[in-house]
Amino acid sequence: xxxxxxxxxxxxxxGDLTDRPGFERVYPIAPEAVSLxxxxxxxxxxITLFISLGVFAANVAVAFGLIRYIAGISGYLTRPxxxxxxxxxxxxxxxxxxxxxxxTLAEYRESGFLDDRATLVAVVMNTxxxxxxxxxxxxxxxxxxxxxxHTGVLYVSFRAGIALAITVVGVLLGAALLSERxxxxxxxxxxxxxxxxGDERSARKRVRAAGERSWRTxxxxxxxxxxxxxxxxxxxxxxxxxxxTGFAAPITEQIGLPGAAVPVIAVYTLDTTAGAxxxxxxxxxxxxxxxxxxxxxxxxxxxxxxxxxxxxxxxxYGIWGAEFGTKVIVVNTAMKVVFIxxxxxxxxxxxx
Numbered sequence: 141x142x143x144x145x146x147x148x149x150x151x152x153x154x155g156d157l158t159d160r161p162g163f164e165r166v167y168p169i170a171p172e173a174v175s176l177x178x179x180x181x182x183x184x185x186x187i188t189l190f191i192s193l194g195v196f197a198a199n200v201a202v203a204f205g206l207i208r209y210i211a212g213i214s215g216y217l218t219r220p221x222x223x224x225x226x227x228x229x230x231x232x233x234x235x236x237x238x239x240x241x242x243x244t245l246a247e248y249r250e251s252g253f254l255d256d257r258a259t260l261v262a263v264v265m266n267t268x269x270x271x272x273x274x275x276x277x278x279x280x281x282x283x284x285x286x287x288x289x290h291t292g293v294l295y296v297s298f299r300a301g302i303a304l305a306i307t308v309v310g311v312l313l314g315a316a317l318l319s320e321r322x323x324x325x326x327x328x329x330x331x332x333x334x335x336x337x338g339d340e341r342s343a344r345k346r347v348r349a350a351g352e353r354s355w356r357t358x359x360x361x362x363x364x365x366x367x368x369x370x371x372x373x374x375x376x377x378x379x380x381x382x383x384x385t386g387f388a389a390p391i392t393e394q395i396g397l398p399g400a401a402v403p404v405i406a407v408y409t410l411d412t413t414a415g416a417x418x419x420x421x422x423x424x425x426x427x428x429x430x431x432x433x434x435x436x437x438x439x440x441x442x443x444x445x446x447x448x449x450x451x452x453x454x455x456x457y458g459i460w461g462a463e464f465g466t467k468v469i470v471v472n473t474a475m476k477v478v479f480i481x482x483x484x485x486x487x488x489x490x491x492x
Contacts, residue, residue: 184366192358196281196351200347203346203349203350217311218231218265220311221265221311221314222315222320222323223254223262223265223318224253226248227248227262230242230248231265234266235269235270235273239455239459241266241270242266242455242459243459245263245266246460248262249464251327258318258323261310261314264472266310267306267310267472267475268304268306268307271300275300279299280296283296283413283416286413286416286417287416287432288420288423290429291429291433295432295433298487299437302479302483306475396488397434398431401427403418404422405438405439406439408435408440408442408443409439409442412440415436415439416436419432419436430488431487431488434483437480437487438484440480441480441484444473444476452469452473453465456468
């Protein structure tokens, strides 16, 4: 029995917290937190497992040159575009390393082997092969496990279609606009650019390097995934998302998207993975696979403003210089905006 003091009106207990004032207002949160974790942890474990396996498998594939074999078809595109076969080396290199591929094209241009018009055409043709690298290193191992097979494959398919369409446009532009006047084969002797260097490491060292690279990727992605996914599931559980985003309904309904697309697009604009994690708990409830993919693609259009300043300007200016780098950014952005917009329109056609 607890000793009581004058003025102490609390009940006589032996320390039973459930009898103390305020317990019923504070501790009922615990069961809800346990319920939330019970819902989140299995999903996180499954997604983390697939991401881990996918990232490691992707890095092993890259280490053993799988991407280079896929990029081998690039040579079949250069001739219809009136570009020399040597440009296929740069395209092949882009599939293994975007920086190396662009650097190869930059050397072709600086040597006079390609003029500005031919270089821009080659840059446009590079689009699909640059995308190939991301399929193995990001889309399959990271994005599809987050979005699920149906929505994830649909999204990656549209992104692949967009990249391929831009490359085909590059081939058509080369066929229509280029001729022998845009290529100076005499300058080829001054070019020292080469394709990807042979990897002389042993198989064990390649696998070990793939594991180290995978760990760095997982260490960056998984904590962020866990935090965002938990917050979004909590939001969906305790907040009526459709009502909370109802203010945006008049705008989003005009293009066929739910009001909840607004916060998803806002997050996706700043971070692709975070945007995918944000929309994942809303699939099959607020979003259908088509509206989910359309939302992410629409966010991709708006993200160009952010990515241009964060990545494109430093990268392209570093490769080409400010004047030609600006042309590359404008051409790349314009192509992507046009084809992403067409893809969003196609996804939101009610008939299918």
